[in-house]
Amino acid sequence: METGKGQPGSEEVNTAPWITVSNITERHLFRLLGTELDYGESEAITLCTEEKAAMILLDEKAARRKAQCMGLTVLGTVGILIWARRNGHIDSLREQLKNLTTRGGFRLSRAVCDHALQSVGEMPT
Structure with a gap:
């Protein structure tokens, strides 16, 4: 490899x-x-x-x-970030998703981002 x-x-x-x-x-x-x-x-x-x-x-x-x-x-990467947020390894999922898209070149749909943020309580339902 x-x-x-x-x-x-x-x-x-x-x-x-x-x-x-x-x-x-x-x-x-x-x-x-x-x-x-x-x-x-x-x-x-x-x-x-x-x-x-x-x-x-x-x-x-x-x-x-x-x-x-x-x-x-x-x-996937978003799933790992959700796990990390739930377990206190990162403070803000929103910030990490932004980094993925702006710095990492990831393409994430609004629906995926919204669902992820809702799952960790960073977005109103």
């Missing part, structure tokens, strides 16, 4: 002691997924099935659908 050299945060990821780099062994599944998804998503889903992981982090809609069809539990 190639790590993002030169990308913001890549050095932290490359040196984090809690991150383990693993290679897939199930090449057939990887190639099959690759007919519909890109390389990284195909590899992530394959590794998730091999490791029998509790969940997989995916944001791309097609990859999320494919993983869910395979019976995998899928969580």
